[in-house]
Amino acid sequence: MCRLARLNDSTPKLRINLGDLEATFTMTACRAANLEWIMHSRNLSHHIRPLLDAFLKVSNEDHRGTRLADENHFPPQKPPQNVTLELHIRKLFLDLLKDIPSLAKHSLVSSVPPTVLELEKISISGIIYAREKSLPRDSNIIFRRPGGSSDRVGRIKQIFQSEHVTPGVTFLAVTQHRLVADPIAQGVYRRFGFAGGYLCDHKEDGRQYVIRSTDVISHFARTPLVWEGETLMHALPLNSVCRCCRSPVW
Amino acid sequence: MTRTELPSWMSPAPGNWGTPARGKLTADQWKVIATVHLPITLIRLWGTKEDRYFLLLSNFMDLSAAVQLANQRIITQRHIDDYERLITRYLRGVKVMFKDTPFQPIHHVSLHAGDFLKLFGPTHSVRTPGFERFNEKLGLQNTNMKSGVSPCASQ
Numbered sequence: 008m009c010r011l012a013r014l015n016d017s018t019p020k021l022r023i024n025l026g027d028l029e030a031t032f033t034m035t036a037c038r039a040a041n042l043e044w045i046m047h048s049r050n051l052s053h054h055i056r057p058l059l060d061a062f063l064k065v066s067n068e069d070h071r072g073t074r075l076a077d078e079n080h081f082p083p084q085k086p087p088q089n090v091t092l093e094l095h096i097r098k099l100f101l102d103l104l105k106d107i108p109s110l111a112k113h114s115l116v117s118s119v120p121p122t123v124l125e126l127e128k129i130s131i132s133g134i135i136y137a138r139e140k141s142l143p144r145d146s147n148i149i150f151r152r153p154g155g156s157s158d159r160v161g162r163i164k165q166i167f168q169s170e171h172v173t174p175g176v177t178f179l180a181v182t183q184h185r186l187v188a189d190p191i192a193q194g195v196y197r198r199f200g201f202a203g204g205y206l207c208d209h210k211e212d213g214r215q216y217v218i219r220s221t222d223v224i225s226h227f228a229r230t231p232l233v234w235e236g237e238t239l240m241h242a243l244p245l246n247s248v249c250r251c252c253r254s255p256v257w
Numbered sequence: 258m259t260r261t262e263l264p265s266w267m268s269p270a271p272g273n274w275g276t277p278a279r280g281k282l283t284a285d286q287w288k289v290i291a292t293v294h295l296p297i298t299l300i301r302l303w304g305t306k307e308d309r310y311f312l313l314l315s316n317f318m319d320l321s322a323a324v325q326l327a328n329q330r331i332i333t334q335r336h337i338d339d340y341e342r343l344i345t346r347y348l349r350g351v352k353v354m355f356k357d358t359p360f361q362p363i364h365h366v367s368l369h370a371g372d373f374l375k376l377f378g379p380t381h382s383v384r385t386p387g388f389e390r391f392n393e394k395l396g397l398q399n400t401n402m403k404s405g406v407s408p409c410a411s412q
Contacts, residue, residue, distance in 0.1 A: 133330075134266065144262055144264050144265050145265050147264070196300055196304070199296070199300065199322070200322065202321050202322040202325060203296065203318070204296070226266075228262065228267075228297070230261040231260055232301060241297055241301075243293060243296065243297060245264065247325075247328060247329055
């Protein structure tokens with residue numbers, strides 16, 4: 008509804024040749040869409056930095072809980088860069104390709120080069136996820152390992168694409184927070200199902216995974232808290248897309 | 258509350274909510290309080306108790322989960338069934354625990370939300386945050402106490 012309202016607002020402002028509305032509107036929309044990418048291009052962005060800052064400020068302006076930026080499916084970001092994967096990330100990446108052979112373009116998975124295209128952010132189901140280095144708030148995720156059935160809590164360290172896998176598939180290197188094993192402490196939160204969240208160790212447990220973007224379930228709200236003298240972290244899933252099929256209601 | 262790290266698409270509730278200085282909260286701020294901040298804090302404080310506090314917590318969590326289900330971007334029959342079960346249980350709990358508090362019209366409306374979900378699907382297609390932005394702008398206009406004659410309204 009609000010998208011349509013925006014459309015109604017912008018339609019009368021269009022300069023139209025009467026009877027040529029569709030073409031004019033399409034052209035204007037395309038120009039507007041291209042403008043954003045052009046503004047963020049490597050050659051131009053440092054020349055128009057003040058304009059870019061003002062544009063981002065307006066886009067992220069919060070009015071009664073709504074932002075213009077939320078209307079954009081693809082977030083503005085720096086151009087992707089070619090980087091070489093660290094050894095252990097590359098090993099995890101290759102393991103994933105071996106587990107899911109349909110992902111790799113070539114049958115010889117080990118020949119996939121370590122150079123990948125690193126992204127700053129990614130949009131999954133209309134929600135922006137970012138690596139920890141770029142935007143820590145958007146890097147907290149609930150995810151599942153490919154083929155796994157249990158929800159895990161982690162943080163995105165790297166987002167990348169490879170030319171040597173099926174086009175359109177994006178991968179995320181994620182570090183995990185271990186769930187607290189104490190059944191009493193964990194049970195206090197888990198008894199309320201998805202609305203209660205998880206109790207995790209405050210620090211990442213060092214285990215890393217490479218997952219596909221489709222393995223990401225949702226963001227979570229991260230709150231450090233002290234439980235019986237121990238510093239822990241509470242993770243509350245913020246899942247507005249696929250809660251029913253994944254989390255039981257108590 | 259201030260230590261909670263939320264994704265950029267979600268604004269935290271103001272730290273001084275509930276005080277005269279803050280004044281009224283928006284619907285979105287109430288939603289964040291009810292679905293994020295209060296569950297985290299109340300479960301920590303009351304989750305291990307066994308007296309009336311735990312009943313209050315369970316009752317509140319029914320409401321919190323119902324609100325979350327009603328705001329899903331994808332709605333299935335199971336969502337609607339769960340919502341109706343939780344909101345009914347919440348209202349029954351309110352009736353038992355707050356015997357001297359009469360139900361308000363909003364409580365009645367909440368029982369029909371399941372019907373609207375069945376009829377129209379997810380709420381994001383029918384709710385009106387776009388118009389809320391205009392409401393805020395209109396509310397901020399200085400009308401010099403002459404409602405209906407301000408340039409903003411006449412244009």
